[in-house]
Amino acid sequence: MDADPEEPQDHATAGAPEERGLPETGDRPPDPEDPGHWDGAILDAIFTQSDVGLHVLDTSLRVVRVNDVGLHGLPAAQFLGLPAAVAYAPAGVSVDEDVLRQVLATGRPATNRLVTGRPPADRRIEYVSSVSVHRLQDRAGHVLGVVLTNTDVTERERAQGRLRLLHDAHERIGSSLDVERTAQELVAVTVPRFADTVVVALTDAVLKGLDPNLQARDTAPLLRCAAAGRTDAGPQAPEAGAVLLPGIFGDELPTSASLLPPDREGGSVGTRLVAPLTVRGQVFGAVAFSRSDDAEPYGAHDLDLVDNLAARTATCLENALRFTREHIVMTALQSWPLRQEEATQRAVDVARRRRPGGSGAGSWFDVIPLPGARVALVVGQVENAGLSAVATMSRLRTAVHSLTTLDLDPHELLARLHATTLRLAAEQETGPGGESPTASCTFAVHDPVGGRLDIARAGTSLFAVVHPDGSVDTNPVDDGPLLGAEGPPFACSSHLLPEGSILCMASAASGEDGPRTDDLVNGLAHPRRDLGAMADDVERLLAPDRMLLLARTRLLTSNEMAEWPIPFDFAAVGTARTHVEECLERWGHPADPFTATLLVSELVTNAIRYGAAPITLRLITDSTGLICEVSDAGQAAPHLRHAKAVDEGGRGLLICAALADSWGVRYTGDGKTVWAVV
CATH class of the missing domain: 3.30.450.20 (PAS domain)
Structure with a gap:
């Protein structure tokens, strides 16, 4: 009888252990529903295999x-x-x-x-x-x-620390355009956060404000300590001005941040890290960082940080050096020409001030002596800051000095100065969006004979007149268009001022950076007080880089000026000579009477022959010179001509030009005045 082919089997004994993939030990597998079977294994794995x-x-x-x-x-x-x-x-x-x-x-x-x-x-x-x-x-x-x-998280924190240090370096280094201050800022940023001792050395050329030298391969430049700092545990730092090569920077200046062996001669076995301060191959100096013996030594990860610190410092040094050179040039240009108070004291007493600071705007003032003991007072400012603005300012000043020799009315002088500014703008190259140079300028002429003041203004420069009774006129002339800009004709006005009036002129605009009217009036109160003290009070009201000019007017006395009407007759020439001789004797003037009378004789003769009545003779004196003026109502321009040997006339002005130190002519609404100085 055949057996049943599908005889049931006991699951507990079906198959050998190795056939079911279980260990031969006979251990039963853990029950997934029972966490207790897993706790020990998990705990052991965490403690023995975890990276935490x-x-x-x-x-x-x-x-x-x-x-x-x-x-x-x-x-x-x-x-x-x-x-x-x-x-x-x-x-x-x-x-x-x-x-x-x-x-x-x-x-x-x-x-x-x-x-x-x-x-x-x-x-x-x-x-x-x-x-x-x-x-x-x-x-x-x-x-x-x-x-x-x-x-x-050591590496993470170190990286973040380096980033924070770089951020602080960019924020704090270069806050001032000063070479030595920049070196001190590098020290302040890195001690004690990055080093126990920091030494910043600069080349002699940089310390003197000169162009830095290009880096040489075989030689090390002469470096002097510009700034140093250390903690209590840091290695010793050299004194300012000490020569540091060869020394802490090595025999040759490295081309990038480098680790150096310990400076055992300096008394320290701590690590050192040096870096050059270079920009485009120009050597400004070098910096050395040192740590004490018990501090963490420098490593390769610090090299990039030091390269960045050195690059930032070198860039700031370049900016500071450029500013220093430009400041020297600007100061030289703004201080030209030399002061001329002595030549103008018969007309005005002046006090000048310059408010320091700012960005180096092209501000200027001038006190220019004019014929007839008159004086021109000029205050101006080129709108844009920087060396180019100061260069433009210098050229405008030169133009003003040249134009004053023409004895133009103030508004006519500004019109010609405006044309000069446009010509300068056309010569300058401006990039996309570049602006042509513009300038504000106030030009005033004071005549000490009658106290007449003629003013013309381009822009909004500050101008105020303080009368002897203490009243202040803060707007004696309207604002005009800027030089080099489009606008209406320049504003002008005329005033008759009593002696002792004070003119306040400043290059500060009347906008947000200008003084308030109330503060200005208070600063100009009590016009009889010392002019320098008044200038100090007004200066504090101005914005940085602004110029201030205060002038107290004077009138000529009878010991300084004499005037006579001359009849329109050739017979009056002798009378004019007599007036000159008597006046020189009364004054005790050192001028040669023969020369003076000959000049006056020729000028009066020329006025009678070519001019129109009335004719006035005026003599103005100072300690050494004598000004002879002859005025008439004619408008014909006198000019030199070379007479022939047989000509009976035409030699008058030639004689004047030969005998006088200088001579010229100026026109007024009533005629002209021909003058000569002996």
Whole structure:
């Protein structure tokens, strides 16, 4: 009888163990529904295979279990059973027990706390760990202790520290356009955050404000200490001005940041890091960073940081050096020409001030003597700042000095100066969106004979007149268009001022940076007080880089000026000569009477022959010179001509030109005045 082919089998004994993929030991597989079978294996894997440090503390904050991650060579066994504050002290870790007890009490975890430590093998190296603390409790809710996890974030924190240092360097280095101050700022940024001692040395050329030299391959430039700083533990730093090559920078200046061996001769075995301060091959100097013996030594990761610090400092040094050179040029241009108070004291007493600071705007003032003891007062400002503005200012000043020799009315002079500004703008190259140079200028002429003041203004430069009674006219002339800009004709006005009036002129615009009217009136109060003290008060009201000019007017006395009407008759020439001789004798003037009478004779004869009545003769004197003026109502322009040998006339002005130190003519609404100085 055949057997049943599908005889049932017992599942418990079906198949050998190796056929079912189970160990031969006969152990039963874990039940997935029972977590208890997994806890031990998972816990062992976490403690032995995880990259995260694990530290288990009981409720008394004693170490129960710890893995080997992040112990920096210390055996895990030496931590067990010890209080946390004692257990981690050898690793240089300070335990905040208050945080641990708070987690135990509240159950709220403390995460991502940064903890620093130093391994016993090398106390100079500091590591940083991110530690999180969680409360540990069983399934019944009983608190068993806390578990700490820590992750090494040393490199991350170092990278962030380098970024913060670079950010601070960009914020703080270069805050002033001064070479030595820039070097000091580099020291302030890096001590003690990056170095215990920092020495910044600059070349002699840079310290003198000259162009830096190009870097040579075989020779090291002469460097002098410009700034140095150190902590109490840092190596000694040289004194300012000390020569530093060869020395802390090595025998040859490196082309990039480099590590140097310890400076044992300097008394330190700490590490050193040096870098050149160069821009486009130009050597400005070098910087050396040193750390003390017990500080973490410099490594390769610090080289890029130092290169960036040096590049930032070198760029700021270049800007400071360029500003220094431009400032020297601007100061020289703004101080030209020399002061001429002595030549104008018969007409005005002046006080000048320049408000320091600012960006180097092209501001200027001038006091220019004119024929007839008159004086021209000029204040102007080129609108844009910088060296180009000062160069434009210098050319405009030259033009003003040239135009004053023509004895033009103030508004006519500004019109010609406007044409000069347009010509300068056409000569200058302006890039896309570039602006042509424009300038404001106030030009005033004061005549001490009658107290007449003629004013013309381009732009909105400050101008005020203080009368002897203390009243202040803050707008004696209207604003006009800027020189070089489009607009109506230049504003002009005329005034008759009593002696002792004060003219206040400043290059500060009447906009937001100008003084308030009330403050200006208060600063100009009491016109009889010292002119210098008044200038000091007004100067404080001005914006930086502005010029101030105060002038107290004078009138000529009978000992300085004499005037006679001359009949329109050739017979009056002799009378004119007599007036001159008597006046020179009364004044005791050193001028040669023969020369003076001959000049007056020729000028009066010329006025009678070619001019029109009435004719006036005027003599104006100072300590050495004598001004002879003859005025008439004619408008014909006198000019030199060379008479032939047989000509009876035509030699008058030629004689005047030969005998006089200078001569000229000016036109007025009533005619003209021909003058000569002997």
